[in-house]
Amino acid sequence: MENGAETIAQDEIIFRSKYPSVQVPEDLTLPEFVLSNAEQYLDKVAFVDALTGKGYNYGEVTRDIKRFANALRSLGLRKGRVVVVVLPNVAEYAVIALGIMAAGGVFSGANPNAHSSEIKKQVEAADAKLIVTDGSTYDKVKDLGLPVIIQGEDRVEGTIYWDELLEAADRATTGIVEEKVHQNDLCALPFSSGTTGLSKGVMLTHRNIVANLCSTLFSVGPELIGQVTILGLIPFFHIYGLTGICCASIRNKGRVVVMRRYELRAFMSALIIHQIMFAPIVPPIILELVKNPIVDEFDLTKLKLGSVMTAAAPLAPEILTEFEKKFPGVEVQEAYGMTEHSCITLTHGDPNKGHGIAKRNSVGFILPNLEVKFIDPEKGRSLPKNSPGEICVRSQCVMKGYYKNEYETTLTIDKEGWLHTGDIGYIDDDGDVFLVDRIKELIKYKGFQVAPAELEAILLSHHSVEDAAVVGLPDKEAGEIPAACVVVSLKAKENEEDIMNFVASNVATYKRIRILQFVDMIPKSPSGKIMRRLVKENMVKILQTNTKG
Numbered sequence: 084m085e086n087g088a089e090t091i092a093q094d095e096i097i098f099r100s101k102y103p104s105v106q107v108p109e110d111l112t113l114p115e116f117v118l119s120n121a122e123q124y125l126d127k128v129a130f131v132d133a134l135t136g137k138g139y140n141y142g143e144v145t146r147d148i149k150r151f152a153n154a155l156r157s158l159g160l161r162k163g164r165v166v167v168v169v170l171p172n173v174a175e176y177a178v179i180a181l182g183i184m185a186a187g188g189v190f191s192g193a194n195p196n197a198h199s200s201e202i203k204k205q206v207e208a209a210d211a212k213l214i215v216t217d218g219s220t221y222d223k224v225k226d227l228g229l230p231v232i233i234q235g236e237d238r239v240e241g242t243i244y245w246d247e248l249l250e251a252a253d254r255a256t257t258g259i260v261e262e263k264v265h266q267n268d269l270c271a272l273p274f275s276s277g278t279t280g281l282s283k284g285v286m287l288t289h290r291n292i293v294a295n296l297c298s299t300l301f302s303v304g305p306e307l308i309g310q311v312t313i314l315g316l317i318p319f320f321h322i323y324g325l326t327g328i329c330c331a332s333i334r335n336k337g338r339v340v341v342m343r344r345y346e347l348r349a350f351m352s353a354l355i356i357h358q359i360m361f362a363p364i365v366p367p368i369i370l371e372l373v374k375n376p377i378v379d380e381f382d383l384t385k386l387k388l389g390s391v392m393t394a395a396a397p398l399a400p401e402i403l404t405e406f407e408k409k410f411p412g413v414e415v416q417e418a419y420g421m422t423e424h425s426c427i428t429l430t431h432g433d434p435n436k437g438h439g440i441a442k443r444n445s446v447g448f449i450l451p452n453l454e455v456k457f458i459d460p461e462k463g464r465s466l467p468k469n470s471p472g473e474i475c476v477r478s479q480c481v482m483k484g485y486y487k488n489e490y491e492t493t494l495t496i497d498k499e500g501w502l503h504t505g506d507i508g509y510i511d512d513d514g515d516v517f518l519v520d521r522i523k524e525l526i527k528y529k530g531f532q533v534a535p536a537e538l539e540a541i542l543l544s545h546h547s548v549e550d551a552a553v554v555g556l557p558d559k560e561a562g563e564i565p566a567a568c569v570v571v572s573l574k575a576k577e578n579e580e581d582i583m584n585f586v587a588s589n590v591a592t593y594k595r596i597r598i599l600q601f602v603d604m605i606p607k608s609p610s611g612k613i614m615r616r617l618v619k620e621n622m623v624k625i626l627q628t629n630t631k632g
Contacts, residue, residue, distance in 0.1 A: 094464065094465070095456065095465045096456060096457075096465045096466065096467055097454050097455070097456050097465070098449055098454070098455045098456065098457075098510055098514070099449060099453070099454055099455075100448070100449045100450055100451045100452070100453060101448065101449070101514050102301065102450075102451050103451060104451050104452050105297050105298060105301045105451045105452060106297070107290070107293060107294045107297045107452070107479060108293065108297075109266065110266065111266065111289075111293060112184065112185070112264050112265075112266060112268075112270070112289045112293075113181070113184055113270050113289045113292050113293055113330065114148055114181040114182075114184050114185040116289075116293045116296070116334065117181070117296070117330050117333040117334040118144075118145055118148070118181075118333065119334070120336070121141045121142075121144070121145050121333075121336070122145075123336075124141040124309055124336045125140065125141050125142035125145070126140055126141075126142065127140055127141050127309060127336060127338070128140050128338050129141045129143075129144045129177075129332075129333065129336075129337075129338065129339065130144070130174040130175075130176075130177065130315070130338075130339045130341055131174065131338065131339070131340055131341065131357070132173070132174050132341050133340050133341060133342045133349070133353040133356075133357060134342075134343070134349070137174055138174065139174050139175070139178070141336065144177070144178055144333070147175075147178045147182070147249065148178050148181045148182045148185055149182075149185065150182075150249045150252050150253060151178060151179060151182030151183075151185075151186075151248075151249060151252070152182045152183075152185035152186035153186075153252040153253075153255065153259060154182075154248045154249055154251065154252035155182065155183065155186040155188060155213075156186050156259045156260060156261060157251070157252055157255045157259050158213070158230070158243075158248075160183075160186055160187075160188050160212065160213060161187070161260075161262070162187030162188070162262040162264065162268065163187065163188075163189060163268065163269060164188055164189065164210075164211075164212045164213075165188070165189045165190075165191050165209040165210060165211045165212060165272055166183045166188050166189070166190060166191065166211065166212065166213045166214070166215060167191045167192075167193055167202075167205060167206050167209060167211040167213070167214050167215070168180065168183075168190060168191070168192050168193065168214075168215045168216075168320065169193045169194075169195050169202060169214060169215070169216040169220050169223065169224060170192075170195055170215065170216060170217055170220070170234060170319075170320075171195050171217075171318075171343040171344065172315055172316070172318060172319050172324070172341050172342060172343050173217075173234065173235075173341065173343070174341050175234060175245075176319045176329065176341075177319070177329040177330075177333060177339075179215055179234065180192070180271075180319070180325060180329070181333075184264075184270040184271070184289070185264070187262050187264045187268065189209075189269045189270060189271060189272050190270065190271050190272070190325075191205065191209050191211065191271070191272040191273065191274070191284070192273060192318075192319065192320025192321070192325065193205050193206075193274075193320055194318065194320055194609055195216070195217075195220045195223075195320075196609070197223075198223075199222070199223040199224070202223050202224060202227075203227060204282075205274055205282070206224070206227050206229070208274075208282075208283075208284055208486070208487075209272055209274075209284055209486065211229060212229065212230075213229060213230050213231075213232065214227065214229050214230070214231045214232070215231075215232045215234060215245075216231060216232075216233065216234070217233060217234050217235040217237060218233060218235060218236075218237020218238070218239055219237070221233065221237075221239050221242070230242075230243060231243065232244075232245055232248060233245060264289070265289075266288065266289045266290040266293070267288050267289070267290055268288060268289060269286055269287065269288055269483070270287060270288060270289045270292065271285075271287040271292065271322075271325070272284045272285065272286060272287070272486060273285050273287070273320070273321070273322050273325070273422050275322075275421070275422035275423065283485040283486070283488050283491055284485060284486030284487070284488075285322075285422045285423055285482050285485065285486075286482055286483040286484055286485070286486050287425055287482055287483070288483055290479060291425045291479065291480050291481070291482060291483070292326055292330065292425045292426070292480075294425070294452065294478065294479035294480050295326060295424070295425035295426050295427065295480040296326065296330060296331060296334055297451075297452070298427075298450040298451050298452050298453060298478070298480065299327075299331065299426070299427045299430060299450060300331060300334060300335065301450065301451050303335055307335065308335055308336055309335075309336040309337070310337070311332070311335060311337040311338070311360050311361055312337065312338045312339075312340060312357060312358060312359050312360050312361070312387075313328060313332050313337050313338070313339050313340070313359065313360070313361045313362070313363070314339075314340055314342070314353065314354070314359045314361070314362040314363065314364070315328050315329070315332075315339040315340055315341040315342060316342040316345060316350070316362070316363075316364065317363055317364070317365070318609045320609075321609060322420075322421075322422040322425065322426045323363065323394060323420065323426060325426075326425060326426035326427075327363060327392075327394075327420075327426050327427055328363055340353055340357040340359055345368065347371060347375055347377050347378070348377060348380075350368070351377070351378060351380075351381045352381075354386055354387075354388055355381065355382075355385045355386060358387040359387065359388060360387055360388065360389050360390075361388075361389065361390055361391075361392070362388060362390075362391045362392070363391070363392045363393075363394070364391055364392070364393055365393060365394070365611025366393055366398045366399070366402070366611055367550070367607060367611050368611070369391070369393055369398060369402060369403075369406055369415075370399075370402055370543065370549070370550060372406060372409070372410070373402055373405040373406050373409060374549050374572075378409070383409075383410065386410070386413070388410070388413050389412075389413065389414065390413060390414040390415070390416055391413060391414075391415055391416070392415075392416045392417075392418050392430075393415065393416070393417055393418070394417070394418040394419065394420060394427070398415075398417055398444070399536075399539060399540035399543045399544070400443075400444050400540060401540060401543060401544035402540075402543055402544075403415055403443065403444065416430065416447070417444065417445065417446045417447065418430040418446060418447060419446035419447065419474075419506075419508075419516070419518055421504060422482075423481065423482045423495065423502055423504075424476060424478070424480050424481060424482070424502060424504075425480040425481075425482070426480075427450070428450070428453070428476055428480075428504075429446045429447040429448065429449060429450065429455075429516050430446070430447040430448075430450065442511075442513070442515045444517065445511075445515040445516055445517050446508070446516055446517065446518050447515070447516060448514050448515055448516065449510075449514065449516070452478055452479065453476055453477070453478045453480075454476065454477040454478065455474065455475065455476050455477075455510070455516070456475050456501070457470060457471070457472035457473065457474060457475070457508065457509060457510065458472045458473050458475055458503075459472050459473075460472065460473050460507070460522055466509075468509070468510055468511060468512055469509055469510075469511055469512070470509055471507050471508065471509045471519050472507065472508075472509065473503060473504065473505065473506065473507060473522060474504045474506045474507070474508045474516075474518075475501040475502060475503050475504065476501070476502050476504065477499070477500050477501050477502065481496065481500065481502045482496075482502075484496065505521055505522050505523060506518060506519075506520070506521055506522070507519040507520050507521070507522060507525070507534075518536075519534055519536070519537075520534035520535060520536045520537070524554075524615060526553075526554075526555035526563045526564075526565050527555070527562050527563050528555075528561050528562065528563055528564060528565065528593050528594075529560075529561045529562065529593060531593040531594075533555075533565050533593065533594050535552075535553035535554065535555075535565075535615075537590075537594070538553040538565060538567065538586060538590070538594065538596060539551050539552065539553050539567075541585075541586050541589050541590065542567060542569060542582070542585075542586060545577075545582065545585055547571050547572050547574070547575035547576070547577050547582075548569055548570070548571055548572075548582065549570045549571060549572055550569070550570040550604070550605045551567055551568065551569045551570070551605070552567065552568045552605045552613045552615065552618045553565055553566065553567045553596070554566055554567075554568075554615050554618050554619045554622065555619075556598065556619065556622065556623070556626075558597075564597040564598065565594065565595065565596045565597060566596065566597060566598040566599070566600075566622055567582075567586075567596045567598070567599045567600070568599075568600050568601075568602045568605060568618055568621070568622060569582060569599060569600070569601055569602065570601070570602060570603065570604060570605060571601055579599045579600065579601060580599075582599055583595070583596050583599045598622070598626070600622060600625055602621070605618065606618060606621075
């Protein structure tokens, strides 16, 4: 049923998109799908390095994806085998990922800044057969006992060099076994902590990601094809970077300005010099754009930026308001997605195509081809509009499961195919969805539920607070108490108690922060999510030290 209607069947309330379904091609692999019509754009730049200016046009991207696929086959890579890529954002990243998929292999991106032991765990958990990295990261993978391809200009004895490998593949005429790749074959194995526990391999098929792109790009009109310059700052090893930036941009024949790392001045320079029109970023960057005086060094009238998309963590309403004042005319779209759903799950449309923008502070509307319901976390029943519950989604984008982890898979995907996200949200009368918090992050204070995101938003509205994280700490009487780590500006005159009183004046008694510590920084993941376990561990250590003292 279309037009955003809800259906009730066997006591289930299911919500669908208000827009018509979109067709998902039955026979195309992900590389074939995104490269469709590339021959019309062969001379157009696809990827350009923000720092060096080195670029790849669509002709080179198409050629080198095929070359790398042949090279992998010549090395003996068989269908379904995993290749772990440990690289920062580089202009060649999409070529490497899509080349692995075109060869029938499975791409698994790893964080190059991770500790060698973390990379080892991923390589072993994925049963990887090959590693792609660069000279600066080689030491982290050299002892894993696998062949290593070095991308870039560095030379490391005993490894395979990217350029030479592609050249050798051009000359190879024998020994290449080409296996037919089907849409239901695995193409990616990103690692995610999911809704519970430790990091797990998320099995995504070609169809999963193709279906996600069909849904998320439904509102992109033909006049935008080949016209959009997008910022490539989100790590490409993350599903947001791989699907939402690399694959979506290639599909739309856009230009990606690639940044290896975030630094505010370089970020602002890239926006202006490369005339970036669309910037997928994360809330911590928006926070710095609002709070850091470095931004005032730049002439913001030179910006061509039309919109930014923020995902991975909730955006405080007060920060959104400040951003809109500082960057008038720049539209902020909040999106919601997860690795287990191939990337974006809910997002805003294109107002120029009649797909109205969802309300401020919502994470968008339900995309075509998706079914969504909101269930009571304790009673399991589905809930009507305006009733916060766990967001569950069912679509062709839902992962095949967690690799070699049937138990966690059954906890996340039920027998009816619903993906249980672990996030709390609700849908309003207009079909806009609002995110409240994570189930596992909700603080239970004397039976009351306290959402960390709500308290963080209040903290960030204080003029002296630059960043904040709220967690629950164990308490014998209350069960858990809200506790906060706060980064304050150098000019701040308030003490911890002043900040606690500020929050207390804006919330109900049970939501008050009971412990607050000033810290130098808040630990966050590459995608911008607060690493709450680390925050909690650090707070406990400080409290124990203070108690002993």
